[in-house]
Amino acid sequence: MHTPFPIAHIACIVRDPLPPTRADLLRLFGAEMPRHGIGATLVGQAGEHAGPPWRGGGMYAVGRFSSRFASLLTPLWDGLGLLRAWRAPGSRPDCIQVRDKVASGVLARIVAAVLGVPFVVWLSFPIVEGYAVRRDAIWRQGRVLAWLPHALRAVVARTVLYGFVLPGARHVFVQSDAMAAALAVRGVPRARMTAVPMGVDTALFDRRHITPSLDPRLDGRRVVLYLGSVAQSRQSDFLLDVVALLRTHDPDVLLVIAGDAPSADEKAWMRAQIARRALGRHVLLTGWLPQRTALGYAVRAHAALSPIPRGALFDVSSPTKLVEYLALGIPCVANDIPDQAHVIAASGAGLCVPMDPAAFAAAVRRLLDEPLLAAAFAARGPAWVAGHRSYAILGQQVARAYTALLARGAP
Structure with a gap:
């Protein structure tokens, strides 16, 4: 199915530098979603290198991905990017999605509630578990002073993600059935999750x-x-x-x-x-x-x-x-x-x-x-x-989930 003009728009706050280079972003949201009538406006920070043109919708890069202040300013930058996306004529978001960001997830949940649109989380890797692994590696190196802020970040991120961000999500996209099972143990209803494993561009890998x-x-x-x-x-x-x-x-x-x-x-x-x-x-x-x-x-x-x-x-x-x-x-x-x-x-x-x-x-x-x-x-x-596992097949599955979500509207 090909729809020349999007019938729905998703504002996607992403962790990756913009323009994106990751295959799943480029293929799923840049190529496959528009075929199903779903446009994606990307919000995030600018990278150091130019990427391929973004064809999935709008793109608002606020701040620099490489900035030493990025960890502190990213939520503010993402908020400004969301504001610009909301004001853009013809592409006002019908849904706000945050991908692999905890602090910006707090902002996105609040903004979605204020605007009356669904809030969605996309987890392509276990963020807080990654923070914990980094914390433990620093401890094993004996770097106690460096360990303290990493330990604090791991605790706060876990509390915020599992206590506020995920409970407020209308839907959660995860990378595997194993990740869905792990989140279900933490109270996320399995019916609100869709597993989207990594795919392949079959033409490129022929x-x-x-x-x-x-x-x-x-x-x-x-x-x-x-x-x-x-x-x-x-x-x-x-x-x-x-x-x-x-x-x-x-x-x-x-x-x-x-x-x-x-x-x-x-x-x-x-x-x-x-x-x-x-x-x-x-x-x-x-x-x-x-x-x-x-x-x-x-x-x-x-x-x-x-x-x-x-x-x-x-x-x-x-x-x-x-x-x-x-x-x-x-x-x-x-x-x-x-x-x-x-x-x-x-x-x-x-x-x-x-x-x-x-x-x-x-x-x-x-x-x-x-x-x-x-x-x-x-x-x-x-x-x-x-x-x-082709992106065409995965795109169909993801589009069905978005279509059902957007048909139900905001909570």
């Missing part, structure tokens, strides 16, 4: 239109892929433990990490871990690449890895990595966080094992040594993603 990399370092090697970011918080040295086990059985194995760490100190850490294990011949860390180039490396892979640490922070996540592998037709090994376990079981396109180096290595060896099994997995992935 291997038929991807040119394989001509990097000679891949020639004659049994390539195992990891696509994306590495970091200590992700326990990315786990990948090295897996390849260290694989090389004892297969001297031609090569782990290609098509990506890098987000910061200079994390980059140095990962390279030091590779050197410490003497894995220079068995690990190719490409660094950040243009997406098409990275996908060229991906389609040379015989198997792909998606290890996600277990715990409160990641158990409720919906990793994009796994569904990207499936869309590319790469047989994969993933560990047993709930969403990945579901995807593997439903698609039949990979192996799911605990996050243990020996278990991962054994599963990878099985894919490398059983080509018929690997080929069957590879064939199942693209069709399952197209039917369940």
